[in-house]
Amino acid sequence: MTAPIPLIAGNWKMNGLAAALSEAKVVAAGAGESRARVALCPPATLIERMSAALAGSPVLVGGQDCHAEASGAFTGDISAEMLADAGARLVIVGHSERRAGHGEDDAAVAAKARAALRGGLEPIVCVGETLEERKAGKALTVVTGQVKGSLPPEMAGSAFAVAYEPVWAIGSGLTPSIAEIEEVHRAIRETLVAMFGDHGAAQPILYGGSVKPANAAEILAAAEVGGALVGGASLKAADFLGIVGAV
Template sequence: MTPNVRPLVAGNWKMNGTRDSLDQIKAISEGVKGDLSEKVESLICPPATLLYVATALCEDSPLWIGAQDCHQNAAGAHTGEISADMIADCFGTHVIVGHSERRTDHAETDHLVRAKAIAAHAAELTAIVCIGETADERKGGQTLDILKRQLAGSVPDGADAENTVIAYEPVWAIGTGVTPTSENVAEAHAFMRTELTRRFGAEGAKMRILYGGSVKPSNAKELMSVENVDGALIGGASLKASDFLAIYNAYAEILA
C-alpha cells in the first residue's frame, strides 16, 4: 500500500452479465456499506447495457459504477461506439481504457489509449489506464521497458491523482489462474511509482496503482498488502458478490 492513499477495489465484468446479474450488483452495493467504505473505494464496471440501471441501483451506496471502454471522440459517425459523455450521462464515474484485451483484440495503441483517457477526463470521468507485459516480454526481460513505454505513451499530461488510476495487469496472469509472486508485483509497482513521481511530482506519488491478474479471495490480502499496490482490478471474481466482497473485506485486516 501507499501511505495516505485511499485504495480502490474495482471489478471488470467484461462481456458478462444480463439483467439477472443485477442482483449481484445490488448485493455488492449493500455489502460495501459500513465503516470500511470510508477508507476503501469500490467500483463495478458492468457491460454498457447495464450501466444506467446499475447506477440507479447504487444511488444510496458508496459503490461506484463505471464502464469498460469509451471512444476517443465526444460524438460522431462511430457506429456501435460509446463516448465518455454518454457514460457520464448514465451517471457512470469511471472508465477502463487500454485493457490488454482491447490492446490485443482491437489493436489499440498507447496513442489511442491516451486519447481515450483525455476524453474521459473531458467528461469528468476517472480513467483507469491499464498497462502490462505479455509472457514473451517477461521471459525476454522486457517487463520494465514495456511498463515505461506504456506509461509514457498511454497516460496524458493532464493526469492527476483524482482523475487517473493506473492498473498493472500482466497479460500472462489475466484469467489464467497464474499469479506473479509478491516480489514480482512489488518490483513492477515500485518502478511505476518512480516513473509517475518523476513525471507528475506529488500527484504521481499519490496516484493509485492497482494490481490485476487472477486476483481472488485466497490471494487478495497478500497482493494488496504489497507496497505501492493501492487496490485491485478484478475480473472473474467480481461477477459473484461473495467473491468481490471477500476481496474488498481483505482491507479490514490490512488496515487494522
C-alpha cells in the first residue's frame, strides 16, 4: 500500500495583484528541497501569469473553484478546462466559504470534483464542521457525510486530496487539539478506504484552519495528516516556506 505523498497548498483567496507574483517566485526558489508537493492557488486573474513565472519550478499552480460545466452561459464562472488551459494543475472545490457563502451542497461539490477530473485537474475537496456542530457532538457525522456526498465514484483511480477544515478555525486563530484533528482525519481515512479501497488509503488528507509556521510541525506530525491547506499564511513567502519546511 502506497503512503500518501504530502501536499502543502496555499489558498490565496481573493488576494493578490501582479506584484504578488514576486512572493510566488520566492516560494518556488525555496521549495525545491521539500519532500512535499507544493502548490499555490491564486485568484483566477493570476493563474496564467503565475504558471508562466513558476515554469520549471517544483511549485504547482491551482484554481480556487470551478464550474461543473465545461462551457456555457454562466456569466462570471470559470470551467475546469479553462483553469487547465491557463496552466492550473489542481483546483479547490467545496471550501466552506463556497458552501456557506454560495449555497453549495455536497451534490454541487461532487459535480465540481467530477468536472475537475474531466478537465485534467487534481481536486482538493474541502470538508469541515461548524462550531455548533462540534459542540453538539456531530463533527464526525458531518465530516464523513460530506466526504461520502462530495467525492464522486469517478475519483477511483484518480489523484485527489481531501482537506479537513473545521469551519470555526478558518481565519480565527483557533485550532482544534491534536487529538481532535487525529480523530477526524482517521474517520476520513476510514471513509475513503471504504469508498475507494487501497486507492483511498494513498490520497493525502490535508488539515486547514489557522495553520502557521509556529504550529505546522506539530499538526503535520499528527496521525493521518498528509499536508496542509494554508490560507493567510500562504500570502507571505517566508511564512509559507516555514510551513513547507515543517513537513
